Amino acid sequence: MRSIVRRWIISVASPWLLLAMATAQAAESLSSWNEGPAKAAILEFVGKVTKQGSPDFVPPPERIATFDNDGTLWAEQPMYFQLLFTLDRIKALAPRHPEWVGKEPFASLLKGDVNAALAGGDKALLELVMATHADMTTEAFEAIVKDWIATARHPKTKKLYSEMVYQPMLELLAYLRGNGFKTFIVSGGGIEFMRPWAEKVYGVPPEQVIGSSIKTKYALRNGKPALVRLPEVNFIDDKEGKPVGINQHIGRRPIAAFGNSDGDLQMLQWTTAGEGARFALYVHHTDGEREWAYDRNSKVGRLDKGLDEARAKGWTVVDMKQDWKVIFPAETR
C-alpha cells in the first residue's frame, strides 16, 4: 500500500516538482547579469506585476513583452545579419545571373565592394533584397534561411549567427516566460527571415514573431496550393511601424518593451504610454572588446534620440560592459 501511494505521489508530484523547480530557477536565472540597477529594475518590475493583490498586478494574458531583434537579441555589426544573408545569396545566385556582372548594385557586390554596392541607398538595397527574397514560395525561402542559419559564419567572429545571440537576453526571455509573460519579437528585419529559427534559438514561436514583410500571393504551383513571395514591400516594421505592427499582430499594448536603437523608440513610447506598470529597456552597446561599442553616430543601430529619452523618462539602460557577465552563450561553457 505504501509503495503504491509512493509511486502515485511520484507520478503525480514529479511534474509539479519540476514546475516548482523551474519557477525557482526562473527567479534565479538571470545569472549572466551582474548585480546593478538594470537587473534590479527588471526584478522589481516583474515582481510587482506578478504579485497577486499588488496594485500593479497584471493578469497573465496581458503580460505581453516585445523585443527588437537586431542589436537587442543578437549582434548587428558590421552590418545587419540579414544584409549579410542577402550578400551571401547574391554570390550563390550569381552563376544563374550572368547579367549581374554588368549591372549595379550587383556588379560592385560581386567584385567584393559592399560599400559601392550600397552607395545606391534604399533603392539599391531593395533591389538586392528582392533579387534574393522574392519570386519563390514561402516554403522554398524557409528552406534557404534554415540552411544559411545552420551553416553561414560571421565574417569577423567566424561563429554561426545563431551563436551571436546575447546570453543575458536569452535568460531574460526565459525569465519573463517563467513569470507568465508571452514574449514577442518585433523587428525591422524580415518576418520570414526570423521565423525559421526563432523558436529554436529564442523559444519564440512563429506566431509571436513580427517583422517587415513583402507581399505574398496564393497560387497553384505544380497543382498544389502555395504562397508565392512577390517583389513588393508589404510592411516596414520599424520606427512608427513598430506600434502599428504590434497592434496588427497582437492587438494589445505590451507592458514591457526591449530595444537598442532609435528604431525602437516608438515601440518604447507606445508601451510606456499605457496605464499601469510599464517597463522599457534599452541595450546600450558599450563593450568594444567583447562585442562592439557604438551609439549616436553608428550607421547600424543608431541610439541617439532614444538615449536622451531613456534618460529623461527613467527607462532602464543596460550598459553591456558593466551589466553583462558574458555576451554570447559560448562564454558560459
Next chain:
Amino acid sequence: MRSIVRRWIISVASPWLLLAMATAQAAESLSSWNEGPAKAAILEFVGKVTKQGSPDFVPPPERIATFDNDGTLWAEQPMYFQLLFTLDRIKALAPRHPEWVGKEPFASLLKGDVNAALAGGDKALLELVMATHADMTTEAFEAIVKDWIATARHPKTKKLYSEMVYQPMLELLAYLRGNGFKTFIVSGGGIEFMRPWAEKVYGVPPEQVIGSSIKTKYALRNGKPALVRLPEVNFIDDKEGKPVGINQHIGRRPIAAFGNSDGDLQMLQWTTAGEGARFALYVHHTDGEREWAYDRNSKVGRLDKGLDEARAKGWTVVDMKQDWKVIFPAETR
C-alpha cells in the same frame, strides 16, 4: 505523518486531478453534437494527432486550428453582423452629419432602405464602413465596439449578438484547446471589430484573431502616443487572402480549418495541402427553423464551390439540422 503526506498529496495532486478531469471532460465535451459522421470525424482526427507514438502525432506547437467567424462561429443572417453594426453606427452618428440626408448611400439608409443604400455595391459599402470605422484612435473604436456588443440586439431574434454564437462550435473550440491546439479566428470581418469580445465569447485572445483591416498611423493625440485609424484598406482577409493572412500572422500552416462558405475555400485547401494528418470542416446551414437554411444561392455566406470540393475531397460537412442538438447557448439552459 500520514496526515502530512495526505495534505501534501492533496496539495500537489489536486491541480493534476483538475487537469485530468478537465481532459476527461474535454473528451466528453462535445455534448451538443449528435452522434454521427461529423462528430466521429472530429474525434478520430484529434485522437490520432494527439496520440504519442501514432504515425499521425503532431507536437502541440504545431496543433494550429483556424476558424472562420461569420456563419462558422456565429450567425450571419440576414446580413453580416458587422454590417448591422455599421448601420447602427450610421444612425448614431447622423445628428453630427446633417449632410448625409442628401448624400448616398447615407440618405437611403437613414430613410430605412438598406437595399437602396447597398445598391451602390462595394463602393457604397466602403463609404459606410470608413464613415464608421476610421478617423479615430484604435482605443476609441474598441470602446465603441465593446459598447455595441454589450447592448445591440439582432433585428429578428432580439438576442444580443454575442448570444448568437454556435454552442457546438464553442464546445469544439474548447475541446481542441483541451487537446493542446492553439485556436485562431481567420475572418473576412474586421480584426478590430472582433478582438474586443473574442476572448470573452470564444476564449480566443486578440493575438489569435486575424481579419480584414484598415491602415493605422502612429501619432501624438493630446501629447500621448496613439494609433489613428485611417480610411484606407490595409488587408482583405477573405478567399485567397485567408492563406496569406494565416501566413502573415501565424507563420505556420494549420492542421485543421473550419469554415462555412466559399470565402473559406482557399483556407481549407491550404490547410489540407500540407503533409501529414489534416482536417477540414464546413458548417452547412441546413436548419431554417432553428437558424437559417442557405447555401449555393445565398448572397451572404454562399457555399457552392466549397460544397462540391468538400464532397470530392471527403472533407467533413456539418449538417446543422442533423448534427447539432442545440444551436445557441441559451438552448442549453
